[in-house]
Amino acid sequence: MDHDDTLPPALAADALLALADGHHARTVRPAGTREAAGHLVKTYALQAPGRTVTERDVEAALRIAEGHLALGGQRGSLGLSVLILHAGGDGDYVVLHTWIEGHMADLAVFTGPAGDPARLRPGRAGLAPCVWEAALLAHEREAFSRHVLDGTGPLPDRLAAWSADTVEGTVR
Secondary structure: OOOOOOOOOOHHHHHHHHHHHHHOEEEEEEEEEEEEEEEEEEEEEEOOOOOOOOOOHHEEEEEEHOOOOOOHOOOOOOOOEEEEEOOOOOOEEEEEEEOOOOEEEEEEEEEEOOOHHHOOEEEOOOOOOOOOHHHHHHHHHHHHHHHHHHHOOOHHHHHHHHHHOOOOOOEE
């Protein structure tokens, strides 16, 4: 492809440029490592401008995660998950990333209207993390590899190091 000529027909240039114009930082904070359905779940609160995630919201997201993780054994779960509660600009999202056998992961995304955790439901087939959620998951992949897979020493020490390795501030 010649960069100065035409773009491929499926490339949505106007939509891509509109996304770039509206791209901004979002605030993230760790919300602790909790237990749900026998799993260690590292939790994050991710907030669009003007939105806030409360402890009550985190607890509601953990209840959703618990239902999903209860069947983790059938999906090969290794017992470690990352939960992102995203108070987005267009609604709320719970992203649950669980490490499973064979160096793989299980991903569940729940969506719903803003501020109504009781209405969060599994997202449509094929729905994947947004750019801000993916930034957190990229960090978590590194933390899992560094502390759990490549770590040394007893497993409880590795898990404590994994749990403490978090993102705080902003992601883009």
